[in-house]
Amino acid sequence: KKALVGDFGVTGISSSADATAITIDSSERVLIGASGGISYAHGDADDVVIYQSDGNVGMTIASATDHSGNIWFSDGTSGADQYRGWIIYNHSENRLTFGSNGSEGMRIDSSGKVGIGTTSPGALLEIQGATNSETFEHLTLRSTVDGNPSRVNMFFESGQGQLAKIEAEQRAGGNDAYGHLAFWTANAETMTKAMTVNYDGTVGIGTLEPATGYGGAISNVKLALLNGVSGNDGGTSTLLLGGDNNHYTYIS
DSSP: OEEEEOGGGOEEEEEETTEEEEEEOTTOOEEEESTTGGGGSOGGGOSEEEEOSSSOOOOOOOOOTTSEEEEEEOSSSSGGGGGSEEEEEETTTTEEEEEETTEEEEEEOTTSOEEESOSSOOSSEEEOOSOOOTTOOSSOOOOOOOOSSEEEEEEEEETTEEEEEEEEEEESOGGGOEEEEEEEEEETTEEEEEEEEOTTSOEEESOSOTTTOGGGOSOSOSEEEOOSOTTSSOOOOOEEEEEETTEEEEEO
C-alpha cells in the first residue's frame, strides 16, 4: 500500500494505483471506501464514514467465543463515565445488551427473549420496574388522536390470524374525555365485542351501555347480561354460578 498526499491537506491510503481505500480530509474526517461518502453523513456523525457507491456496506466486530464485542459511549476519563452507554455482544452467553447512564437497560438473550429492567427474562418480552406506584407507567400504548371516539388496541394473533383484542376507547374529547375498556373475541377472524367495562365501573356483556339497559328503561345497573338485537323481542341471557358441571345454580 502507498500513502498519497494530495491538495487541500487530504491524505489517502491506496491499495492500488487507481483506488483510494482510506481518506483523511483537512477536517480530520476519515472516509473508508469510495470518494464522496462524507456528503452522506450528518455533521454530528461524520468523523468516520464507510461508503460504497455500488454495493452493500458494513462493519464487523469479531472476537473470540469467550469474549465480547463492544461499542462504548464515553463522556469522561474514569469510572462509569467511560461507559455511559454501550452496545455489547457477549459471545460466551450469546446475548446482546444495551446500556444507558452506566447501567444495563435492555438485553436480548440467546433464545431471543427480551428483558427491560431484568437480566433474566422469562418470557418473549419481560418488563420490570422497582416500583408499585399507581402512576408509574411500565408500558404505555398511546394514541395522539383526541376524538370521540379515539381508540388504542392490543391484538392477539396466532398462525391462523386474529384471535382477540383489548380496546381502550375514549368517549367525548378534551377535558370531558372518559374511558371504556372493551374485550373482543374472534370467530373466523371476525371480531365481536364480548364485554365492556365503563369508566364508572359498570360491566356489560352483550351490551355497550350496561348502566341503562335496552331503551333506557332500567337504570343504575352495575352488571348487565344481554343477548338479542336492540329494538327486537327475543333472546335469553343466563347467569350461572357453580362448583362443577353437576353443582350449580343459574338465573335465566
